[in-house]
Amino acid sequence: MGNPSKAPAAAWRHPVWSTARKSCVGTALGSGKIWFTTGRGIVTEVFYPRIDIPQIRDLGFIVADDQGFWQELKALPEPRLEMEDPLVPLPIIHHHHDRFDFTLKICADPERDVLLLDFHLEGDAALRPYLLCSARLGEDAENNCAWVGDWEGRPVLWAEQGPFGLALTCRNADGYPALERCTVGEVGASDLWQDFHQNGRMQWAYQEAGPGEVALAGRLPRQGTLALGLGTSKEAAATNAWSSLAEGFQSRAADYSAGWNAWHQRHPTHHCVSKLPAAAKALYARSTNILKVHEDRTFPGAMVASLSVPWGESSDSRGGYHLVWSRDLVESAGALLALGAATEARHVLTYLISTQQADGHWLQNQWLGGKPFWQGVQLDETGFPVLLASALREAQMLENVAVTDMITRALHFIVHEGPVTGQDRWEEDGGVNLFTLAVAIAALVEGAGFLGGKAGDCALMLADYWNARLEEWTFAHDTDLARRFQVAGHYVRIIPEDILVQDGAQKEWVLIKNRAHDPHLSAGEQVANDFLQLVRYGLRSADDPHVTASVKVMDGLLRTDTPCGPVWHRYNGDGYGEHADGSPFDGTGIGRGWPLLVGERGHYALAAGEDAVPYINAMAAMTGNSGLLPEQIWESDAIPEKGLFPGHPSGSAMPLVWAHGEFIKLCHSAAQGRPVDRPAQTWKRYQGKVPKIDYRIWRLRQRPRQLPAGQELRLLLRAPFTVHWGSNGWQAIQDTESEDWGLGHVATLPVQKLRVGDSVQFTILWRDSGDWQGEDFHIDIVGGGA
Structure with a gap:
């Protein structure tokens, strides 16, 4: 008959978690x-x-x-x-x-x-x-x-x-x-x-x-x-x-x-909130607590994304959001810096230094001890720790933290993997994404100041090159969306890598990832707010025509007005959110509005000379009953039986630490009249203007097929090499040795005197192994507008 004191076992198990909507x-x-x-x-x-x-x-x-x-x-x-x-x-x-x-x-x-x-x-x-x-x-x-x-x-x-x-x-x-x-x-x-x-x-x-x-x-x-x-x-x-x-x-x-x-008492409420409405002041205080609560004590500086599992009551995830993402961590550390919590911000940096991978990147996410959870590679997560080191130094709070080795390895990874990312910040598609690229460019500029010498020169050369070519790669002209919103064109969400290998010759591509609707939405028709980071970091001005046109498309396509204020979606066709009937996300769904993106839109408004307070008030209104900021809000008709009301939290993660950090930064930015997390050296170098360059960079992963007349051709590769090259059908053959530029090996071909219609042919000999690349490459000299 068994043991009568032993409780009967469950015949079937599907363990789930508790509600993600924390109070x-x-x-x-x-x-x-x-x-x-x-x-x-x-x-x-x-x-x-x-x-x-x-x-x-x-x-x-x-x-x-x-x-x-x-x-x-x-x-x-x-x-x-x-x-x-x-x-x-x-x-x-x-x-x-x-x-x-x-x-x-x-x-x-x-x-x-x-x-x-x-x-x-x-x-x-x-x-x-x-x-x-x-x-x-x-x-x-x-x-x-x-x-x-x-x-x-x-x-x-x-x-x-x-x-x-x-x-x-x-x-x-x-x-x-x-x-x-x-x-x-x-x-x-x-x-x-x-x-x-x-x-x-x-x-x-x-x-x-x-x-x-x-x-x-x-x-x-x-x-x-x-x-x-x-x-x-x-x-x-x-x-x-x-x-x-x-x-x-x-x-x-x-x-x-x-x-x-x-x-x-060690971090008193900043004067920036003194003139804000009561709800915003209350959210500011709660946001400071949220940052501190989510810090670990076994591993000082480790902060998880949220003490919740999105849609927990239907999820059996072992990780949820109680994991470390370096992106979320540094975004939160920026808010700690704004608060004057220098010790906590330094702890974040030293924790990141300890968990950097051998090749220079950081894991997509990880348990606190450094064990990987998901396996993706996101280039912005390699750039963010460099930005944190620079921000600490700029604020004279870095003290004696040794960062040179970390920065060298991080920049080496960015140089040789960028501008392509394996995944965007939403952990979905790979390619060239403007949020990711803005972070990578800023990391190259900020990191160059730590390294100096040829390594610094290499970082700045590539940063300028990527910055100068952003529009060639990611701005789509004369699309259906452009015609719909009566603009010349707009930035796209992401360009797949093989378009970049072809140097932007193709601008249409099918993206399939987590689509709620049309699974064949081309790259040229998909819009996100990621380009706003170009303005926030000083790579483009708020009134740049490419930016203003893209803002018009973004606001027209991704904005939803709610009783609590306007909210923005991640991109058109997003499928991460509840279904139309309010049932939980289960691998598919409909993307909802993110209060975090209200903060990002508010930072753009500030750069454009507008008042950021309406965005602060909107974020404050989108909290739950207890005043916490969610990952997403519900923006459709109310479904009371499921606790879904327009403008208020959905069943996604709450609180989202990154959102609370963004709110704190927006409050400080509004008081200072500029983004408080704007990288100082990046702003000093670009100030919103496109850099003028007189060279093109050729790499095995990005191969320009055309070179404007009068420009240099620079080859940037991982290992020492010799370029065996000639012009106009292998005439005037010569060899050019690469030089060690610290983060890579560079060879410059003096082809500025070639005219439109000429061409360059070359192949590569790897000096360490003595092996030839086994390919011949061809570049045409074209008019200066190419």
């Missing part, structure tokens, strides 16, 4: 290593001992009597959330039902790996609260085991998996142990929710469960404090839990608040 995220600024999130009025994922390892799915409550009435709190309408101090992420959650009110206060112990939950049930005296916790130790939903136990005469709920242990215990208002009628089970089969669903009251009392996705439950007093302890064993977790309970919630909350207030 609060928090951590104590002490030695404790606990991060918590809340959503739908309960505790959702709790992370320990690092910010990338969730240990539970959620911890919620049922309120019930013994007559068959029961109510799960997270199924009630959105509760009221308040913070006694807006600078301290110490949430108080108020649930209301006709028969009761339930108040929940949440605090992480600053000194221990314990989360404390102070609760109070008021109303019908026949009602009692019950806790139910879904353990997910080590982010593992398959191998957790759980027990009802006793710790030194105190009832405790235990779970273990691998190196992690969990303990749940409770004390009442008088300080006595108060966990009653405990049970454990497997989610979906023998957990407390199933017990109430099937029996209308708590009847099961299983003593052990698992291995599997286990749930822990027990009856609580009407008022008390619950402790969730985490540790290297269940016993260690229980010891810390009771130590924390012995001090009491109020004591721990006071120390928690003191830690946060001390941090804010």
Whole structure:
């Protein structure tokens, strides 16, 4: 008959996460290593001992009597959330039902790996609260085991998996142990929710469960404090839990608040928000907290993109957004710099230095310790750490951080892989993308100042070349979109690599990636807002005709007006978002508006001499009920039963740290009258103007087939080489040796005297190996307008 104390196992498992729409995220600024999130009025994922390892799915409550009435709190309408101090992420959650009110206060112990939950049930005296916790130790939903136990005469709920242990215990208002009628089970089969669903009251009392996705439950007093302890064993977790309970919630909350207030005193609210509306001021304060909360303490400087899993209640992703992207990390570090949080920004840089790959690039994303998650290569993620090093030096905050080796390797990678990226910043298509290219050009310019010599010359030569040729590569003329919006042309979202190999001779190409609609949208008909980075970084002026025409197309195609203000989409045909009926993204969907892009559009408005405050106000209005910025908002007709309302958060990640960083930067930029993250040396070099160059660069990956008369031809390759070359059908043959320019090897062919109609022929001998390239190459001399 088996073990009657063992909970029945689930016959079928599809573990998912909690809601991505968080109402609060928090951590104590002490030695404790606990991060918590809340959503739908309960505790959702709790992370320990690092910010990338969730240990539970959620911890919620049922309120019930013994007559068959029961109510799960997270199924009630959105509760009221308040913070006694807006600078301290110490949430108080108020649930209301006709028969009761339930108040929940949440605090992480600053000194221990314990989360404390102070609760109070008021109303019908026949009602009692019950806790139910879904353990997910080590982010593992398959191998957790759980027990009802006793710790030194105190009832405790235990779970273990691998190196992690969990303990749940409770004390009442008088300080006595108060966990009653405990049970454990497997989610979906023998957990407390199933017990109430099937029996209308708590009847099961299983003593052990698992291995599997286990749930822990027990009856609580009407008022008390619950402790969730985490540790290297269940016993260690229980010891810390009771130590924390012995001090009491109020004591721990006071120390928690003191830690946060001390941090804010070191980084006082900037004067840039003094004239902003109240909602924007409140969001600024919350945004500073969001940045600090998302920083790890085992790996200082590591910040995850969000303490959430997009559309978590339908997702079984092991990574979610609790991973490190170097792009998000540096974008957030720019906001830290604006706040004056120099120590945190330097920690970001040293963390990035430690996780740089041998060839100079950074992983698409990674666990905090440096282990890869996804495997793509995004060129902007190699440029951003260089920009951070330069920004720190410009602000005289770099101190003694050794950056030369990092910058050398990063620029070497950019030189030989760019201007093509394996993926754009949205982690989809590869090719030449203007956001990515703006970052790469700026990294070359900023990095050149660290390297100097021939390496610096090489970086500047390539930066100028790419900058001068942006429009040749990425500006589409006389497209259907251009005619529709009555402009000469527009920047396109991305140009595939083989167009670049042909030196831009072809401007139409089929892109297939995550399309919600026409899967055969050509490159020339796809528009994004990525080109705005050219203005933000000083590569083009706000009134450049190419830019203004593209803004007209972008605003006409990608802007949606909502009750909260205008919002922009990533690009036309985007498929990353809910379906039309509001069902979650499942690999396909319809791209929604991004508050982050409102901030980017606001930065362009500022550069164009317009007021940025309307964009600040729009971002502030697009937050959730608790004031957090989401990844995306809903911009279609309301679907109340799914919590989707125009202008307000969708089911995507919330908070998105990058969006909060963008908001902070927009506030500072508006006060200073320029983008605060504009790379200083890049602006000094270009000031929005196209550089004048008298050369073309030939590489194996980008092969110009035409050379304007009067220009030099420069070959840039990885290794030492000799160019065996002649003109007009291999006449006047000669050899030119390459020189080591630090980041590559360069040979300059003096062909300026050749006339229109002449031609150059050449092949390459690799000096290290003595091997010929095995190809002959041909370039025609053409008029200067080519």
